[in-house]
Amino acid sequence: MLKYQIIPVTPYQQNCTLIWCDETRRAAVVDPGGDLHLIDQAVQNQGVTLEKILLTHGHLDHVGGTAELAQTAGLPIEGPQIEDKFWIDMLPQQAQMMGFPAPAPFCPQRWLNQGDTVALGNLTLEVRHCPGHTPGHIIFFHPESRLALVGDVLFQGSIGRTDFPRGDHTTLVNAIRQQLWPLGDDVAFIPGHGPMSTFGRERQSNPFVADKHYG
Numbered sequence: 001m002l003k004y005q006i007i008p009v010t011p012y013q014q015n016c017t018l019i020w021c022d023e024t025r026r027a028a029v030v031d032p033g034g035d036l037h038l039i040d041q042a043v044q045n046q047g048v049t050l051e052k053i054l055l056t057h058g059h060l061d062h063v064g065g066t067a068e069l070a071q072t073a074g075l076p077i078e079g080p081q082i083e084d085k086f087w088i089d090m091l092p093q094q095a096q097m098m099g100f101p102a103p104a105p106f107c108p109q110r111w112l113n114q115g116d117t118v119a120l121g122n123l124t125l126e127v128r129h130c131p132g133h134t135p136g137h138i139i140f141f142h143p144e145s146r147l148a149l150v151g152d153v154l155f156q157g158s159i160g161r162t163d164f165p166r167g168d169h170t171t172l173v174n175a176i177r178q179q180l181w182p183l184g185d186d187v188a189f190i191p192g193h194g195p196m197s198t199f200g201r202e203r204q205s206n207p208f209v210a211d212k213h214y215g
């Protein structure tokens with residue numbers, strides 16, 4: 001079974017998420033944007049062993065703590081899709097724009113693509129490529145738990161910004177409708193910011209992607 005704990009980090013309250021396999025207690029940190037002491041605390045409280053870092057996309061509030069965590073804990077980095085490499089290469093500029101200290105550079109050991117799987121203990125996560133907010137944005141889906149970690153693709157009542165370099169609104173809407181909705185209305189999702197919701201609820205009421213707008 002997959003267990004999780006959401007850890008809001010950075011001044012942007014980004015939903016870094018500790019996920020783990022409850023049989024093996026092997027864990028991954030999804031989107032360690034910063035505030036590593038909070039992540040360490042969660043790891044200790046849950047009594048799990050970190051095995052890897054997973055990244056949805058290359059924005060600073062999602063990846064800012066990656067290099068330091070990877071180095072200190074000796075963890076491999078998986079994701080995002082390689083089209084987000086330019087965002088990771090631009091971390092110093094992102095930090096300057098947001099007024100954050102510049103994090104150390106890093107390069108993922110494994111870029112992820114549509115249809116890839118990620119192993120964690122006895123769990124297998126599925127990868128879907130959902131561009132639009134950023135071109136290399138991916139989401140992680142655990143079918144048995146009916147749970148998805150969607151980064152900045154979809155929020156409760158909103159969708160990701162598309163006014164960044166290489167962002168595109170139509171591409172994002174298509175990704176949500178073609179990659180997320182088929183996973184099932186019952187799927188709960190952890191967004192990059194704010195409260196959780198389900199795909200079914202967003203198909204009903206999300207002002208950007210509800211079904212009624214696409215009769």
Ligand SMILES: [Zn+2]
Pocket residue numbers: 057059133152
């Ligand atoms: Zn983002």
